[in-house]
Amino acid sequence: MRTPRGARPRRATSAEWSDWRWQVRNRLRTVEEVAAALRLPGWAQNVERGLLRRFPVAVTPYYLSLARPGKANDPIARQILPAAEEGVALAGETPDPLAEDALSPVPGVVRRYPDRALIVPTSFCATHCRHCFRKRGWAGGGVALKKSELLRAVEFVRSTPAIRDVLVTGGDPLHLGPRLLAMLLTELRKVPHLEVLRVASRAPVTLPQRIDEELLALLRAVRPLWFLTHFNHRVEVTPLAASALRRLVDAGIPVQNQTVLLKGVNDTSAKQLALARALLALGVRPYYLHLPDPVAGTGHFRVPLDRAVDVVRGMFGKIAGFGIPRLVVDLPGGKGKVPVMPSFLRRRDGDDLWFESPLGGGEVLYRERAANRGDARSRPGVAGPPEPG
Numbered sequence: 101m102r103t104p105r106g107a108r109p110r111r112a113t114s115a116e117w118s119d120w121r122w123q124v125r126n127r128l129r130t131v132e133e134v135a136a137a138l139r140l141p142g143w144a145q146n147v148e149r150g151l152l153r154r155f156p157v158a159v160t161p162y163y164l165s166l167a168r169p170g171k172a173n174d175p176i177a178r179q180i181l182p183a184a185e186e187g188v189a190l191a192g193e194t195p196d197p198l199a200e201d202a203l204s205p206v207p208g209v210v211r212r213y214p215d216r217a218l219i220v221p222t223s224f225c226a227t228h229c230r231h232c233f234r235k236r237g238w239a240g241g242g243v244a245l246k247k248s249e250l251l252r253a254v255e256f257v258r259s260t261p262a263i264r265d266v267l268v269t270g271g272d273p274l275h276l277g278p279r280l281l282a283m284l285l286t287e288l289r290k291v292p293h294l295e296v297l298r299v300a301s302r303a304p305v306t307l308p309q310r311i312d313e314e315l316l317a318l319l320r321a322v323r324p325l326w327f328l329t330h331f332n333h334r335v336e337v338t339p340l341a342a343s344a345l346r347r348l349v350d351a352g353i354p355v356q357n358q359t360v361l362l363k364g365v366n367d368t369s370a371k372q373l374a375l376a377r378a379l380l381a382l383g384v385r386p387y388y389l390h391l392p393d394p395v396a397g398t399g400h401f402r403v404p405l406d407r408a409v410d411v412v413r414g415m416f417g418k419i420a421g422f423g424i425p426r427l428v429v430d431l432p433g434g435k436g437k438v439p440v441m442p443s444f445l446r447r448r449d450g451d452d453l454w455f456e457s458p459l460g461g462g463e464v465l466y467r468e469r470a471a472n473r474g475d476a477r478s479r480p481g482v483a484g485p486p487e488p489g
């Protein structure tokens with residue numbers, strides 16, 4: 101089976117290439133191997149050994165095959181190839197800025213919001229994205245919760261009626277043993293007050309073979325289920341990835357995408373539009389565009405907020421409104437995700453509001469209803485009429 105872009109680090113039969121277990125067993129685990137496959141001789145010498153112990157290398161042969169060899173700035177290469185800058189700690193960066201470890205009531209559970217909880221059943225992932233905000237978990241080699249710990253996490257949800265929404269994430273939760281995964285999702289589904297169940301996995305991107313019939317049968321059985329994934333670039337939407345997404349959608353499982361805005365990978369409106377169009381065409385909705393968190397070892401990916409807002413602004417008028425992801429900042433300390441919207445309001449003059457049109461041309465006037473503001477102003481302490489809706 102030919103792959104679209106070139107780098108083929110392993111010899112595989114077509115059957116092996118299509119087998120997710122083969123992909124995991126044969127993942128590349130050293131910077132030397134990855135750099136050699138990408139034909140970047142000398143790259144490994146610049147990467148400090150201590151950095152690699154903290155942030156080890158891992159990538160599936162499939163995901164590596166999407167990179168164009170010989171280009172260190174390739175969007176796939178940047179996501180998997182360790183960079184010397186990962187060893188540089190920038191001001192304010194910490195291993196766990198979202199305070200997930202502090203917000204964990206029982207092992208494997210993170211609860212920041214009263215109504216939602218994360219379950220992290222494993223820190224293992226076959227592909228280590230260099231921008232990962234949980235890269236602090238890699239050094240342990242990827243630890244999975246034991247059955248008793250998984251049951252304790254479910255028990256926490258069961259005994260906390262305020263939790264309506266559980267997000268099973270990782271690592272990659274689809275690397276949990278299939279029986280344990282089935283037990284976890286089935287037990288969660290039995291909790292009467294659980295209204296929303298989500299699974300977050302990058303497998304459609306880095307290991308689309310994982311979305312096999314056995315998994316689909318399990319996911320179908322625990323519906324309603326929301327699937328969250330993490331495409332960052334159009335080249336990741338390969339025929340194999342598209343087929344994985346199509347099978348999820350066909351199984352009645354809505355799929356939403358969370359992109360991380362990464363310098364040198366996807367930090368232009370054109371790249372975001374290309375990705376959003378490819379996803380929408382498959383029935384997948386762009387959900388969040390994350391500004392990178394201040395995680396130690398990821399500083400070289402950070403994009404300034406003004407630039408991020410401009411990237412999103414450039415998408416308006418060019419795609420369905422629901423094709424534009426919501427730009428969010430995850431506040432340090434686990435204080436919540438907040439949206440940052442580009443504003444098209446240029447200036448206001450009394451009741452005259454002047455907007456910039458996403459279609460270009462001059463400013464456009466929208467006249468506010470004078471009466472509302474007049475009423476509110478002339479009667480201090482009395483609110484204006486309620487907004488419609």
Ligand SMILES: *Cc1c(COP(=O)(O)O)cnc(C)c1O
Nearest residue numbers: 210211212213216217218267437
């Ligand atoms: C992102 C996140 C959630 C879910 O947030 P939504 O905005 O509902 O997608 C829940 N808990 C934690 C700790 C999170 O980081």
